[in-house]
Amino acid sequence: MAHEAPGMMHGTLDALILRTLVGGARHGYAIARWLEEATDEMLTIEEGSLYPALYRMERKGWIEAEWGTSELNRRAKLYRLTSKGRKQLAAETEHWARFAAAVSKVLLPA
Amino acid sequence: MAHEAPGMMHGTLDALILRTLVGGARHGYAIARWLEEATDEMLTIEEGSLYPALYRMERKGWIEAEWGTSELNRRAKLYRLTSKGRKQLAAETEHWARFAAAVSKVLLPA
């Protein structure tokens, strides 16, 4: 199920999670499922990475949590993007684009 | 001089270094300079990351070292790509391409 080299997510995980919340509040489990589906299982978030990341970002004020219920009527903690988080996402997206372009320029044949 | 978010190099550094050696043997310092120049200072390798990475890769048999002299006639340790390293580079490049595509698909607006 791991389609990813270990450590590869390093640095991009926050942005990916934030991006997942653009369409509205989601709970942790749903975030992971959505990302997997959106990338054809190419990117997967381990739960041991997901939850710590959520707490980290909540502490930084990028997201806000609230207990509620999932679509399947289970207890779930719903995360919502803050305006600060929106700015952070924009910055990280910008940065990713430049970083990826630089790496690709070096790595990939013309 | 740091144009890079900390930790962003995570996972791609090896591939970038290996790529630098495709054109022939180079010493550590030259590898760092070359990469900076090739990316307009966008990607920089700290020496505290570079040398450990070189030892790691030497241990794995991806590169081989030999003492020699630099273009400026100074003592320098020249690193050469092995065939194993060439295969590794190909694999990591492939992986980068797929990873970057997946992340971009999620992150960047259509």
Place this chain on the structure above:
DNA sequence: TCACATTACCTTGACAGTCTAGGTAACGCT
């Protein structure tokens, strides 16, 4: 009714890789 898979969250500890911040030494130039 019982077992099992799924949903959903959480935590601990290890690990790897990067970075900061130091250091050495030799060379060339002024």
Place this chain on the structure above:
DNA sequence: AGCGTTACCTAGACTGTCAAGGTAATGTGA
């Protein structure tokens, strides 16, 4: 003599990810 550059090296901290465990509630099928 002093300084900037080239070139290599290392220790220690830090951070984020991962593996591997765990809890509890719900739904499904036998």
